[in-house]
Amino acid sequence: MAIAKAERLMNLALCLLGTRRPLSKRELRGSIEAYMEAGNDESFNRMFERDKDDLRELGLVIETVENLEGETGYLARRDSNRLPPVSLDAEEAAALGLAAKVWQQARLAGAASGALQKLRAGGMPEVGNPYEGQHSAIEPRIPVHEAAFEPLMLACRDRRPVVFDYRKSTAARPETRQVEPWALECWRGHWYLAGYDRERGAERVFRLSRITGKVRSRAAKYTAEVPDVVTVRETVASWAGESADRSALIRLRAGAGYPLRAKATAVREGTDGWDELEIPYGHGLDAWLVEFGPDVVVVGPADLRADVVDRLRAVAGA
Secondary structure (H helix, E strand, O other): OHHHHHHHHHHHHHHHHHOOOOEEHHHHHOOOHHHHOOOOHHHHHHHHHHHHHHHHHOOOOOEEEEOOOOOEEEEOOOOOOOOOOOOOOHHHHHHHHHHHHHOOOOOOHHHHHHHHHHHHHOOOOOOOOOOOOOOOOOOOOOOOOOOOHHHHHHHHHHOOOEEEEEOOOOOOOOEEEEEEEEEEEEEOOEEEEEEEEOOOOEEEEEEHHHEEEEEEEOOOOOOOOOOOOOOHHHHHHHHOOOOOOEEEEEEEEOOOOHHHHHHOOEEEOOOOOEEEEEEEEOOOHHHHHHOOHHHEEEEEOHHHHHHHHHHHHHHHHO
16 A cells, blocks of 8 residues: 555656646646546545645645636746755754754654755765764753644644634633644743634734643634744743843742753742742742642742732632
8 A cells, every 4th residue: 555655656756847838637636647547526525635635745846827728737847846956064964863853752853863864865065073072972962752742743843723622720710712833942842832812803822732632623713913032932931930020039949940040040948848048030930930849939029929819719719
């Protein structure tokens, strides 16, 4: 079955690349043996649409235009599908090799390895690691353990809206979100998605580890304009208090809350098993403090303490 599909895809690609004018579905069905053997029009249409999507996924640029008879036709122009000669020096080749290693622990490992093989086949020099000996114990890694990463990456690339269940840090149960995804970014070991939340009518950032269940794609167009620059890190940083202009005083159980200790501007060790910390106070700090549960007590300011108490009560009552 795999060989038959590969042969069918190859024949379709050759037809689309070899034509000088758009070919209709009818003409393609009469030119490719596997399509001629399709039982009926519905079966052929499903097979053709899957094959067309698969070729586009492999990188073939297929145009959809009207032919001389007014029918919808398809072609793959050679100039749109021809790569220029690969011309990379040793340092550029080494940089690409190092970049490919970043994804060795992620689901993009196969794609990164395949891309390197294609570039080497096209003339890219194969060089060793230029940093070996200097930083041999340090290698770049971007771990991706979330199942939502790959479907969201494809949705960002193809500009497809998605639906998923999302559990906020203060909620006992997940909520369904309808999102037009813009970009994925890794920040401090966690992956985040930035996009337009249709129900809330505004930009939102979602942490992938809080997405539950499957990410479902939707065949619909975006309703909001995608910004030229998507500031995922800046948004998450502001929510975590990174851009804070004031301080909060908290009590933290000894031996707990190391991320909070790392952010603290002052620490006073207590003798009762609790330490006092001063930390930057910005938007979203209340949600972050709630994640530490009974290990944190907010001393002040009063509005932060009230926000944390409200969130804890919401979780307890859910």
